[in-house]
Amino acid sequence: MVDAHARRTELAEAVWRIVVRDGLEQASVRNVAREAGLSMGSLRHYFTTQSELLGFALRLVGERIEERIRAVDTTGDQRAVVRSMIDEMLPLDRPRRGECEVWLAFTARAVVEPTMAGLRKEIDERLTDAFAAMIRRLADAGALRPGLDQKVEAERLYALVDGVILHALLRPGRTSNATAKATVGAHLDQIAPAAADER
Amino acid sequence: MVDAHARRTELAEAVWRIVVRDGLEQASVRNVAREAGLSMGSLRHYFTTQSELLGFALRLVGERIEERIRAVDTTGDQRAVVRSMIDEMLPLDRPRRGECEVWLAFTARAVVEPTMAGLRKEIDERLTDAFAAMIRRLADAGALRPGLDQKVEAERLYALVDGVILHALLRPGRTSNATAKATVGAHLDQIAPAAADER
Numbered sequence: 001m002v003d004a005h006a007r008r009t010e011l012a013e014a015v016w017r018i019v020v021r022d023g024l025e026q027a028s029v030r031n032v033a034r035e036a037g038l039s040m041g042s043l044r045h046y047f048t049t050q051s052e053l054l055g056f057a058l059r060l061v062g063e064r065i066e067e068r069i070r071a072v073d074t075t076g077d078q079r080a081v082v083r084s085m086i087d088e089m090l091p092l093d094r095p096r097r098g099e100c101e102v103w104l105a106f107t108a109r110a111v112v113e114p115t116m117a118g119l120r121k122e123i124d125e126r127l128t129d130a131f132a133a134m135i136r137r138l139a140d141a142g143a144l145r146p147g148l149d150q151k152v153e154a155e156r157l158y159a160l161v162d163g164v165i166l167h168a169l170l171r172p173g174r175t176s177n178a179t180a181k182a183t184v185g186a187h188l189d190q191i192a193p194a195a196a197d198e199r
Numbered sequence: 200m201v202d203a204h205a206r207r208t209e210l211a212e213a214v215w216r217i218v219v220r221d222g223l224e225q226a227s228v229r230n231v232a233r234e235a236g237l238s239m240g241s242l243r244h245y246f247t248t249q250s251e252l253l254g255f256a257l258r259l260v261g262e263r264i265e266e267r268i269r270a271v272d273t274t275g276d277q278r279a280v281v282r283s284m285i286d287e288m289l290p291l292d293r294p295r296r297g298e299c300e301v302w303l304a305f306t307a308r309a310v311v312e313p314t315m316a317g318l319r320k321e322i323d324e325r326l327t328d329a330f331a332a333m334i335r336r337l338a339d340a341g342a343l344r345p346g347l348d349q350k351v352e353a354e355r356l357y358a359l360v361d362g363v364i365l366h367a368l369l370r371p372g373r374t375s376n377a378t379a380k381a382t383v384g385a386h387l388d389q390i391a392p393a394a395a396d397e398r
Binding site: 020021023024025026101104105107108109110111112120124149152153155156158159160161162163164166167169170171179182183186187190191 | 219220222223224225300303304306307308309310311319323348351352354355357358359360361362363365366368369370378381382385386389390
């Protein structure tokens with residue numbers, strides 16, 4: 001008996017390969033079936049439309065990232081904890097770069113494609129919540145700079161991280177990884193200065 | 200006699216319409232000729248490859264933005280000047296939204312398409328310079344918060360603005376414009392606090 005979850009994961013991975021190699025437009029049900037070595041009939045057992053297929057592939061990216069974030073050790077300096085959580089989102093190695101490429105291909109298409117509005121909104125809300133939780137974590141630890149608006153800071157950190165991901169994707173290589181980490185680091189130092197830096 | 204520059208601009212606009220409506224993959228020389236109501240032969244008088252066509256269309260987006268930035272009144276409070284310059288990049292109305300959509304479609308494709316590496320690098324360098332000039336403007340006016348690294352701050356502002364553009368594209372509407380402006384505003388207030396806020 002084939003494990004349905006394992007099969008769906010294999011299919012999502014076939015979608016990722018096509019998106020990264022050929023662009024999102026090529027991730028049709030037919031092409032994904034071919035990439036995964038399945039008949040159209042077998043694939044339709046798991047997904048009936050392209051939207052379902054893309055939605056599943058993208059949610060799986062989100063779940064992997066969320067799983068890694070949940071695995072971050074949350075003891076100790078909360079600035080370091082938030083930094084580690086954000087590192088799990090950045091394209092610092094090949095697997096994370098693949099996730100970010102799928103996310104960007106989806107995002108660029110979702111901006112102009114009305115049928116993707118629901119999924120786009122769902123992902124935006126999950127990420128908004130994730131960044132709000134990071135800011136709250138800093139605030140609860142007394143590490144957030146006094147006078148900052150938590151809602152604005154959550155949105156600002158979220159926008160900054162998306163911009164850093166975009167730049168890291170555009171400039172592959174080790175220098176780019178260092179820039180990505182330095183940019184996020186400078187931001188966290190500003191919104192949550194270490195005690196010795198406070199004035 | 201047809202004005203070559205005007206004709207090239209018309210063609211770039213045909214590219215933009217296709218990219219926004221159908222995705223970057225559809226902006227082939229053939230489809231652009233059809234969209235512009237020209238024969239393939241006439242179009243080849245101006246552009247011989249799809250890369251040339253895309254490059255020209257994207258550079259024209261950049262030139263329009265740079266032109267508007269140059270037109271910003273640079274007298275008075277330099278924080279307000281920088282804010283006005285950044286407003287010219289944000290998708291706050293229909294024309295600017297179209298520019299940003301073209302930029303995003305290109306960016307998403309350029310990340311995985313090696314033939315776009317040259318153009319990608321050129322645009323990244325121009326934008327890096329533009330943001331470095333804004334930070335220098337704040338520093339020269341004595342408005343930049345002491346102790347900040349200008350190079351890091353230029354990259355941080357650039358990443359933040361790209362993230363804000365991405366979010367504004369993903370969440371169309373007036374609320375989203377207000378969020379975009381508030382996020383950039385909060386960032387500028389942090390890196391260049393008004394005199395009364397300095398401590």
